[in-house]
Amino acid sequence: MESQSGNSGNHLESTLRENRIFTPSEEFCAQAHVSSLAEYRERYARSIADPEAFWAEAAGELDWFAPWSRVLDWQLPQAKWFVDGKLNLCHNCVDRHALGERADKTALLWVGEPTGEERRISYRELHGEVQKAASALRSLGIGKGDRVAIYMGMTPELAIAVLACARIGAIHSVIFGGFAASAIADRVNDAQCVAVLTQDGSWRRGTEIPLKQTVDQALEQAPSVRHVVVLRRTGTPVAMQAGRDHWWHELVAGADAVCASEPMDAEDPLYILYTSGTTGKPKGLVHTTGGYGVQTYLTTKFVFDLREEDVYWCTADIGWVTGHSYVVYGPLANGATVLMYEGAPNFPDFSRFWQIIEQHKVSVFYTAPTAIRAFIKWGDEHVEKHDLSSLRLLGTVGEPINPEAWIWYRDKIGGGRCPIVDTWWQTETGGIMVAPLPGAVPTKPGSATLPFFGVEPDVVDRSGKPVPAGSGGLLVVRRPWPSMARTVYGDPERYRKTYWSDVPGCYFTGDGARRDEDGYLWLMGRVDDVINVSGHRLGTMEVESALVAHPKVAEAAVVGRPDDLKGQAIVAFVTLETAARAAGDLEALKQELKRWVAQEIGALARPEEIRFTDVLPKTRSGKIMRRLLRELATTGKIAGDTTTLEDFSALARLREDEES
Ligand code: ATP
Ligand code: MG
Numbered sequence: 001m002e003s004q005s006g007n008s009g010n011h012l013e014s015t016l017r018e019n020r021i022f023t024p025s026e027e028f029c030a031q032a033h034v035s036s037l038a039e040y041r042e043r044y045a046r047s048i049a050d051p052e053a054f055w056a057e058a059a060g061e062l063d064w065f066a067p068w069s070r071v072l073d074w075q076l077p078q079a080k081w082f083v084d085g086k087l088n089l090c091h092n093c094v095d096r097h098a099l100g101e102r103a104d105k106t107a108l109l110w111v112g113e114p115t116g117e118e119r120r121i122s123y124r125e126l127h128g129e130v131q132k133a134a135s136a137l138r139s140l141g142i143g144k145g146d147r148v149a150i151y152m153g154m155t156p157e158l159a160i161a162v163l164a165c166a167r168i169g170a171i172h173s174v175i176f177g178g179f180a181a182s183a184i185a186d187r188v189n190d191a192q193c194v195a196v197l198t199q200d201g202s203w204r205r206g207t208e209i210p211l212k213q214t215v216d217q218a219l220e221q222a223p224s225v226r227h228v229v230v231l232r233r234t235g236t237p238v239a240m241q242a243g244r245d246h247w248w249h250e251l252v253a254g255a256d257a258v259c260a261s262e263p264m265d266a267e268d269p270l271y272i273l274y275t276s277g278t279t280g281k282p283k284g285l286v287h288t289t290g291g292y293g294v295q296t297y298l299t300t301k302f303v304f305d306l307r308e309e310d311v312y313w314c315t316a317d318i319g320w321v322t323g324h325s326y327v328v329y330g331p332l333a334n335g336a337t338v339l340m341y342e343g344a345p346n347f348p349d350f351s352r353f354w355q356i357i358e359q360h361k362v363s364v365f366y367t368a369p370t371a372i373r374a375f376i377k378w379g380d381e382h383v384e385k386h387d388l389s390s391l392r393l394l395g396t397v398g399e400p401i402n403p404e405a406w407i408w409y410r411d412k413i414g415g416g417r418c419p420i421v422d423t424w425w426q427t428e429t430g431g432i433m434v435a436p437l438p439g440a441v442p443t444k445p446g447s448a449t450l451p452f453f454g455v456e457p458d459v460v461d462r463s464g465k466p467v468p469a470g471s472g473g474l475l476v477v478r479r480p481w482p483s484m485a486r487t488v489y490g491d492p493e494r495y496r497k498t499y500w501s502d503v504p505g506c507y508f509t510g511d512g513a514r515r516d517e518d519g520y521l522w523l524m525g526r527v528d529d530v531i532n533v534s535g536h537r538l539g540t541m542e543v544e545s546a547l548v549a550h551p552k553v554a555e556a557a558v559v560g561r562p563d564d565l566k567g568q569a570i571v572a573f574v575t576l577e578t579a580a581r582a583a584g585d586l587e588a589l590k591q592e593l594k595r596w597v598a599q600e601i602g603a604l605a606r607p608e609e610i611r612f613t614d615v616l617p618k619t620r621s622g623k624i625m626r627r628l629l630r631e632l633a634t635t636g637k638i639a640g641d642t643t644t645l646e647d648f649s650a651l652a653r654l655r656e657d658e659e660s
Contacts, residue, residue, distance in 0.1 A: 011461060012472025012524055014514045015601040016446075016542035018403050022410070023149075023442040024066065024419045028392070032305050032439020040450070042442040047453035053080070054454045055482055059290070060296045062092050062333065066262045072480065077500035077507075077566060079480040080267050081291030088261035089270060090130060090167035092167045093332035095261065098127035099498045106337045110156045111356055113203040123335070126163075128257065133157075133164035133248075135255035139228045140246070142195055144169030144262055147272065149193040149225075151175045151215055153202025154342045156246065156317050157174055157231045160195045162328050167351065169262040173272040173284075176319025177202055177211060178620050180241070183643050184218035190284055190498025191272050191489055192224045199231035199248075200238045205344040240522060266290025271639040272489045273321055275427045276619040277644030279510065279528050279627060283498070284489035287430050291482030292325075295431035299452055300330030303421050303435045304364050304393060312322075313339035314366040315353070320621050321427040321448070322397055325483075326366060329429070347372065350378045354386035365413070366395035366423075370622035377554040383412050393438055395421040399623055402522045402545040406445035414520070424448035424523055426509065428499065430483030433457065434521050446545065447520045455481050459515045464504045472524050472539060475513040476506035492552060514538045529626045531560035532568045536604055540626060546600040547572060550593060554578035557616050558607065559630040569608035571633040573654075574614055586612060609633075615650040622646070629654075 014257065029035040030318060036045065047054035052071040054365035059068070059082060068085030074312035097105070110119040121129070142148060150172045152158040154177075165172040173191050188196065198215045201208040212230055219225050230238065231248040240247075264270075270289045274282035282610055300306060312331050331338045345353050353375075357365065375383070391585055394414050395441040401409075401422055419438035425431060434457060436449040438443075444450060451457050456478040460466050484507070488495040502508040512524040524539030531538045540558050547556035555575045560568030574593065590610040598606040617625045625645065631638045638651060645651070 011467060011537060012512045012514070013536050013537050013606060014470065014472040014491055014522070014524065014539070014542065016545060018444055018446050020403075020407075021442050021444050023558050024439050025417065028419060029439045031307070032437070034437045034440040035300055037440055037442065038314075038360065040437055044451070044453055048456055051454045051479065055294060059085075059294045062087060062293060062297060063096050066342045068266060075482050076505070077496050079291075079457065079484060079486065081288075081292070082266035083267040083483045085288060085290050087266065088167065088264050089153065089329060089333070090134075091165045091238040091261040092293060092297075093163060093329060094123065094127050097123040097335040100373065102335045105335065107332065108156050109163075109337055109339045109360060110124060110160060110338065111341045113206070113347060113361070115348060119156055130167060131259040132252045132255045132257060133160050134167040134259040135257070136248075136251040137164055137170065137195070138168055138193065138259065139251065139255060140149065142168065142170050142227070144264075144268075146170045146195070147173055147191040147193040149175055149184070149188050149191070149196045150195055151177060151179075151196060152231065153177045153199060153209070153211065153233065153319060155199065155202075155231065155233055156340065158201070159328055159340065159571055162318065162324070167259060167261050169264050169268065171269045171271055174324070174340045175660055176317055177209065178204075178319075178646070180643075181214050181217035184215065185221040186643070187274060187284070188218065188222040188225060188644070194224060195229065196225055197229045197231075199233040201234035201236045203240070203343050205347045205420065208236060212295055213407070216241075217482070223299055246278065246366055247443050250488050259307070264289045265484070268556065269486075271324065273324060273372050273427055276320070276621040276623055278619050278623045278625055280653060281641045282644060283494065285427050285485035286487050286489050287483070288486050292404065293428050295481065295483035296325045296330035297333040299432040299435075300326060300334050300336075302437055303397065303423060303432050303452070304366070306331070306334050306364070307436050308338055309365045310336060311339055312336045312364045313341070313346075313357070313359055313362045314370070314395075315341065315371065316366070316397075321430070322372070331342045345374070347379070349382070351382040351386060354383050354388060355597075357388055358386045361390035363390055364393045364395070365391055366397065368398040368622055369396055369401040369405055370399060370618065372401065372409050373548070373555050373607045374407060376408050380412055388413060388415060391415070391418050394418045395423055397423045397425070398621065400541045400545075401446060402523065402546070402548040403445035404549045412443075422446075422448045424521065428483060428485045429477075429481070437601040444520060447516075447522045449520050451521075457521065458506070458507070459513050459521070460503060462464075462503060464506055469515055469517050472512055472514040474503060474521070474527060475509045475511045475521070476503050477509065478506055480507075485492060485620070528628070529559070529630075531558065531570055533560070533570060533604055534566045538570075538605060540603060543570065543572070543597060543605045546597045547574060547593060548606070552589065555616060557624045557626055557629055559626050559633050561608075561630070561633040563608070570605065571609045571611065572607040573611050573613055573629055575613060575616060581612070581614070613654055615647065615653055617654065618646045619644045620646045
């Protein structure tokens with residue numbers, strides 16, 4: 001096959017070949033919603049032949065107050081789904097279960113970080129709580145279209161706050177509870193929020209994070225906010241500003257117990273949410289009601305193959321899109337029992353997650369590759385002392401998962417028995433786009449496999465022409481889907497330019513991918529992070545996976561540094577397994593790792609330089625920020641946006657590592 005690399009920046013070279021393949025057990029297939037590859041392929045083909053009919057049928061599974069007149073009105077880049085339809089997502093997530101057979105089923109099973117703290121909230125109770133919270137917001141004069149910032153920890157009231165906003169048609173903007181005051185102020189100002197819902201403090205790894213105090217600082221620079229509602233969680237004393245600040249429990253105690261759901265237009269905004277900031281300054285994406293509700297509902301049902309008796313645990317914080325779609329809206333719309341854990345995975349010790357799974361008989365577990373790599377680093381002994389036999393399905397999201405981490409997840413957590421759904425999607429897509437249906441699609445470690453029904457991804461060059469199977473290119477989506485973001489808040493031009501102008505007629509994801517002979521998609525990393533070595537364009541994923549496959553390597557990030565001879569040279573930042581760092585000759589290990597990569601995927605990908613470090617810079621959602629490493633490797637300094645950086649000491653430590 002002819003290489004087109006090095007000219008127009010179209011093409012990515014792919015060198016990694018992963019041949020392992022895992023088929024779901026007969027037992028799993030027998031009970032699955034979709035139980036064979038042939039059935040998946042047949043239903044997928046039908047969904048693509050007539051996507052409007054497909055999505056309309058799915059929408060019929062939700063409660064609507066008024067029917068839609070048209071399924072889709074599409075004028076690139078503006079989509080309207082379920083035109084004229086009226087519904088309310090809080091009603092769909094709560095009322096229809098609370099007023100039906102699931103009234104006494106546990107909706108939220110909450111585990112606090114301090115051991116022993118737990119709450120079980122049935123759908124009936126959730127219905128009551130949500131109505132009181134919604135009435136409380138209405139009593140402050142908050143209503144349809146108002147923007148409400150939510151800056152809370154992972155308490156049940158966070159989910160209740162989100163649902164209460166949806167109930168009255170207020171647009172929520174959840175800000176992850178680890179952000180600093182300036183990040184809150186930016187987001188509150190961007191959306192001109194009228195209220196902030198927060199709590200006194202939250203627990204994280206045994207220490208208290210002072211949320212209310214941080215909100216107070218943020219609001220010095222955010223004049224649009226008229227009301228602050230404060231949940232008492234840790235009991236720490238906080239300053240309350242008269243006229244502006246209200247205690248949650250006092251407001252709710254005086255609130256009307258009945259609060260009707262606002263009939264929302266399918267295209268009314270549901271929320272604003274900012275991206276993780278992996279590639280630059282975060283974008284505030286706007287999601288609307290009908291299409292978002294339909295796709296999150298349906299993907300949860302099929303991708304997690306939900307069953308009535310499941311105990312479903314997605315470890316994402318509600319501050320990220322994964323928490324919006326797969327802690328709150330998707331699973332609750334399905335009437336699932338959702339486990340929510342307040343704290344850190346390593347508190348009070350490294351086995352906390354496994355202890356929770358054992359104790360609560362979790363059956364579906366959905367987490368991120370960054371967490372899985374941390375579990376591996378912490379050591380198998382923490383896993384092995386727990387009985388994880390209640391698990392039947394595992395999922396991942398957020399970054400490409402290295403095949404070695406995938407295999408570990410399957411063996412150690414899934415006991416070799418649970419299918420793994422590697423789900424590719426984005427804040428912008430609102431819902432899962434590419435993922436195996438677990439009873440139907442055989443999985444390959446590191447591949448997100450095949451598209452969800454009604455979704456048409458492609459791998460193309462810049463002109464929009466599909467690249468041949470086996471070579472890498474740009475991942476695009478060829479047609480609109482219901483849960484797509486409708487705009488960047490206040491900046492439709494940025495929306496058009498970022499997503500709808502690079503590849504003619506297509507949505508451009510910003511990610512590189514390869515499609516193999518079976519049509520499986522393999523994500524190769526961000527197109528912005530592509531490294532150009534002697535005219536060969538390499539994605540970051542494959543080189544990093546080769547490094548992670550070495551027994552002494554825990555995690556790796558590779559970036560390109562300008563090089564007179566090759567165009568760019570590969571610099572690899574590597575964290576070692578704890579034991580490897582302490583013992584042995586690090587110089588020799590650097591040489592060994594360079595040889596290892598050359599051997600695994602070819603001399604072309606051989607790193608020019610290896611730097612050992614004990615931390616990699618990550619976003620607060622746990623993703624590696626290669627752009628900062630690239631700056632460091634190139635100029636020795638960092639000037640880019642660091643507002644979403646998780647741990648500022650990481651940069652200082654990286655510089656020290658460089659000097660040592
Ligand atoms: P920003 O857009 O601000 O740079 P971000 O892209 O990290 O931040 P998110 O919307 O949280 O913000 O992440 C979506 C991205 O995460 C995808 O575009 C992709 O790069 C990566 N991703 C998510 N899931 C997967 C997956 N299963 N496999 C590979 N990559 C994934
Ligand atoms: Mg992104």
